Amino acid sequence: MINKLCTETFGLKNPDSLKTYLDKQGYQAWKNIITEQTPKSKIIEKIKESGLRGKGGAGFLTGLKWSFIPLMDGQKYLVCNSDESEPGTCKDRDILRYNPHSIIEGMLIASYAIGASVAYNYLRGEFMDEQWKVFNHALSEAYNAKLIGKNILSSNTTIDIHALIGAGAYIVGEETAMLESIEGKRGMPRIKPPFPAIKGLYGKPTIINNTETLASIPKIMLNEPGWYKSLGVNDTEGMKIFSMSGHINNPGNFEIALGTPFSELLNLAGGMWNEKNIKAVIPGGSSVPVVKGDIMMQVNMDYDSIAEAGSMLGSGGVIVMDESTCMVSVLQRISRFYYAESCGQCTPCREGTGWLYKILTNIILGKGTQNDLHQLERIATQIEGHCICALGDAAAMPVRSFLKNFWSEFEYYVDKKESMVS
C-alpha cells in the first residue's frame, strides 16, 4: 500500500476544498487536540518521537526545534516557509494548491504546541496567481468552519493564521531572512545566535517550519506513535516528497518512503528520456553537490545514504541529467543564480559569487584558462563556511563538486573552447 502524508488529496476532485479534506479525516487530529486539550509537551514529545525532520533542506529534527521555544507566557509566532525557490524543487507549490488544508491543520497544531497565537504562511511572490488564491480561500473556509480564529471549536484556544506574499527573493527562504521580510525589510539573514526560537519575529520566540513539514504533522498526530517512523525503508524514518525534474520521461512530485532506492524513484518518474544514459544527478536542489549517475543508481533516497555518496538530500529536488548534458553550462547557470540571489550583506558571498560566475562565463565564451579552474576551486573554498547564512555555501558546493566529478570535461572546454558533449 502506498502511504500518503501530504499528497493524499492530490488527484481528487476539488482537492483544495475543505470538504475533500474533511472526507480524508482532515482536521481530525486538530479536533482531538482541541477537545482533549492535549498538553503541549505531549505533542512536542510525539513529534520528537516520530523522528520527523525538516523537509525544507536542512533536515533538522522538527520536534527538537519546537522544544527550543521558551515555556514562559508571552507572544510567540509560528511561520510556515512557503517561499519555495530552491532550483529543482516544486513540491510545496503542489501542497499549497492541492492540499492547503493539511498545511493549515499542521500550522494550527504547531502553533498550539509552541504556544503561538498568530501564525504566518509566507508564500513566494511568484505564487500570487494560483497558490496564493487557493491558500487564502482555504483559510477563509477554515475560518468559517471555526477551525481557526477566536475560541476555536468553542474552546478557549485562539489562533490566527495569515497568508503573506513575497516579492521575488530566493534568500527569503532562509528562515531569519524570512523574518526580516515579514517585518517589512530587505530579506537579509540575521546573525545567529540568537536563534529565532529565542528571538525571532519582532524579537519574539518564533518557530519556522517548511510547508511540507507542517503538512506532515496532522497525519503523524492522528496515527499511533511509531507509525511515521515505520514508514521508512529499513532503518530510515518516514517519507519525503521528491520533485523529479530534468531529463526524465515523467517529471513530477513523488511522495515515497525514505530509503527507497534512487533507481526505483527514477522508474516512478518514467526513467531516462530518449533512452539515454544517466550522467549525473543533483539529489537535493541545486545547492547540493552533484553526484555521478552510476553512483547515484546505487544510492537509497535517505539522508545517510546520500551523504555517503558525497551529497545531501536537501529539499528533495532531484535534477537528473543525461549523457548529452554539458556540465560547464549547467554549473554556469547554477552560479548565475546564486550570483543574482546573493543578498549582498556579507563580503565573501557578495563578491565571491560574482567572481565565480564571471570566470565560468569566460570559460563558456571560450576565454577560460587552466588557471581559471584552480581559481574557481580556490574561490569556492574561500567562500565556504565564511558567510552569515548558507547561501555562500550553496554557491560554493556545486562549484567544488562539479569540478571534482567532471574535471576533465572542464579541462576539455578550456582547451578546445567548446563543450565535450556538443
Next chain:
Amino acid sequence: MNPEFIINEELGKLISNVVKKFPSDKKRSAVIESLLILQHHNNGYVTKNIIKALSDYLLVSEIDIYEVATFYTMINIDPVGRNVISVCNNISCMLRGSDEILSHIEDKLKIKVGESTKDNKFYLKDEIECLAACNGGPMMQVNHKNYENLTLEKVDEILESVNDK
C-alpha cells in the same frame, strides 16, 4: 513631472487589509504586499510619489520603503511593459530547452531579456530565480500565470492570446 499620487479609498482598503495581519505597531510589515498592490494599480511599477504616499500611509520612512523596493525583483522602480513575461531558465527548465523558448520570445518580440516592447505591451523580465514548476519545464509565467511544458508553438499561441489590458 509625476503628479502626486494619492492612495484612494479602494487602495486604502486593500492596504488596510494587509496592515490588519500584523500587530498594530508593526505597520512596516505591510510594505511588501502594499508595494505589490500599488504597483499593480500603476501599470506594473512604482514611482517616487507612490513610495512617498505609502510612506505617509504606513508611517515608514521613504528610504526604508525604497530599500525594500530595490531588493525584491518583482517590484519595478522603472516603467515596464503592461504584460510581464517571465521565462524560467534555471537548471531544471534549461535541461528541457528553456533557452530555446527564451530566444524564440526574444526574436518574436524583437527585444532582449530585461526589456519592454516598443508598444509597451510586453515586458520580458530577466527571470533568474527558479519559478518552482520544475516538473513542468520548460515553463513561463505571463502576468504571474503559469504555462508549463512549453513548445515554441504553444508560446506563440499564449502570447497571441494575451489581451491588452
Next chain:
Amino acid sequence: MKVFVNNKEYSAEPEDTIIELCDKIGVHIPRFCYHKHLSVVASCRMCLVDIEGVKHSQPACSTPLREDMRISTKSEKTKVAQKSSMEFLLINHPLDCPICDQAGECELQDISLEHGDDHSRYMQFKRVVIDKDISPLISTDMTRCIHCSRCVRFGEEISNVKELGLLNRGEDMKIDVFIESSVSSELSGNMIDLCPVGALNNKPYRYTARTWDLRQICGISPHDCIGSNINYHTYNNKIVRAVPSENPDINQTWLSDRDRFGYEGIYSEDRVKKSQMRVDGKLVELDFESTPSEVNNLINNNIKKYGKEKIGCLISGQSTSEELFMFQKIFKGLGVSNIDHRTKESNFDYQKNYPLMPSLGCNLEDLDEYENIILIGVNIKTEYPILSIRLNLATKNKTRVHSFNFNSLDENFDLHCKKIIDHSNIESFLNVNNIELDQGKTLIIIGPSVSRSPNQSNILQSISKFSSSIDAKIGFLTESCNSTSGWLLGNVPHRELGGNQSSIIGKNSYQMITDKLPSYILYNLEPEHDFFDKSLVESALESSECNIFFTSYITPMIEKYAHIIVPITTFAEADGSYINIEGTYQTFRPIVQPSKNIYEGWSILNKILKLNNLGDYSVANIRDELKKSLEGLDFNMSKTDMSNTNISPYIENKILKESYRETNQTDLIVRRSESLNQATKIKNKLNYKNMNNEVKKSYIDITK
C-alpha cells in the same frame, strides 16, 4: 570567566564578544563593519578568528565568549580567513588611493597592508557606481564603498534620521539616498568619520591637503553648551577640517555638523583686520601698539563725562572664560555695574532667585536614568544636535520625553508627547493632568526659548512650582556655549565673581538698551543678530555718543555706529576655556596663530586692566583664580527654587517670533560658515517642498 587568547589566559566579562575582549586587552583584530557604538552586523567578515574546536573561523564581533574558549588571532586558519575576506573586499575596490582623500587614514589601506596580498588575482570587470550630489558637506565616491553599512546604521540607530539606505542586492548593492533626496541631518558629518574607506568624504575639505601633512590640535566646540571635543586639522596655519575627539562623557565619538564645519566662519571676508577709530565721522586705521591706550582713554573719559551708571557693558556668552573674567574685572573694577551677557533676553525679574549658574542638573551620560524628561522651550535637534543622540538612546532605553515649545517642534527622537503651547498660558498648562508621567525620576530641561520669552520670569516661576509639585529636578540648556561662565564670572548686573550678590545692582541688558545710554561697550557681539530686538539696539547705538566694539567681524551696524573697533581673536586663535552645561571646565590652546594686527581677547583686556592698575594676569593666573571660584559649586541643581519671585507685568513683544533658531544661525561664527549656509539652504528647500500648503503659507525663509 576564563578564556585564552593566543594561548594566554585572560579573565573576561561573560557578556562580551571576542572583539570587545580583544580591544580591552590590546590584541588587534581587523574590522570594517564593527563599531563600538553601532549594532553588530558581522557582514564584512574581516574579523574572522580561529576558535579551537570550531570548524570554520568565526566573526569576533558577533561571537560571544565561552568559558575556556581558546581563540587564536594569529593562527594560519585566522590568517587565511582574513586574507580571503580582504581579497574579496578589494576585487571591486578601485584602488585609486593616489587621488583619494582618505589615503593615509584609510582603514582599508591599513588593513590590506597588514592582511592583504600584494597582487590581485581578479581579472574581470570591476563594479562602478555612478555618484550623485547628496550633500554640500559630504562628497561621495561610491565605487570605493565596501558595504560595511556603518553609515546606514548610524542613521537608523544614532541620529535616528535615516537618509542613506542599502539599495539593490548582491554585487549591485549600493548605498544611496531616496530618489531625488539628499542628506541633510544636523549630524550627517559623522558618516564621513564612520566610513572606513573614501566613499563618504568631507566635501569642503576635498583635495585640500594630504592627511599626513596635517597637524592636529584639540579644541572645544564654541557653538553650544555641550562642549564637544574637536580635533582641528591645520595645514599652513589654517584650519582645513575638524573631526571629533573622543570624549566618552561628552560627545563620545560624534560631532554635530555645526561643530564640524563651523570653523569656516573664522575665514569670513568680514573679519576685522586692523583697529579702527572714528575721526571726523570716518573710520581710520589705528596702529597696533596704541590701540589699548586709545581704548582705555575712551572708557575713562566716558566714565568721567557721563558717570559710571551711564556706561553699558555687554559681552557675548560665546566669549571664553578668560575673556569673561577679564571683562568684568575691568568694568567692575572701574565701578561700572551695568554688565550683562544675556543679550537675547528681555525679562529679568527672575534673576534674584536664579541659581548661581545654569546647569543641566545631571551628567550627559546620566540622562537615560530618568524615567521622564520634560523639555520646555527647546528644539534639541536643531539647537543642540549632539544632545539628540543621548536623548535618542535614552528614549530607546526607558525614558519618556515630553516636549513643549512655543514656536516649532521637530525632533529626531521619539517623543512621548509634544505640543506647541502659548508661552503666556504655561502656568495653567503645567499640571499633571496634561503630562502623562511614568513612575520614577523626572528632569525638566528649560531651553533658550524660555529665556527669550517676554515673560521668562513667570515661566520660570511656573516651572519651579510645577517641579516641586511632582518632585522633579530642573536643568537648563543655555543660549551660548559659555553662558554658565557668564553667570559664574560675574557678567550679570547683580552678582560678582563666583556668584556673590553685588552691593549695587546695575542695569540688565534690556534696561541698558531701552534706557539709551550715552556709551556702550560691546564685546564679541553682532548687533544685527545677537540681541532680543535689532531695531531697539540700532536706535540705542545711534543715539549713543560713544560705542566701543571688541569684535572679530565688521558688520554694517558696527561700521556705522562704532567709535572704535578693536579686532579680537576668535576661539580658534587664542588660549581659552569653556564651562559646559554639566559644569565640566575645559581648556584649549590656540589652534592657529592670529594674523598680526589682531589681539588675543584676554590679553588686550589685560592690557587695559594694567593701564588702570587693577591687576596683571597671565592665562595661568586667570585660570587659577577662576578655578578657585568654581570650587564646591552645586552643578547638580539640587536646591533650585525660583517660585518666590516678585514679578511685574510684562509687555508682549515680537521677540518670540524671531526666537526660533536655525541650527546654523546660532552664533556669529557659524552664521559665516559657507558650507553650513549651503546645507541650510538645501535643507530648507527640501523641507519647503515637503510641507503642506497650510504650513507653506506661514513659512518664513530664515536663510535670507
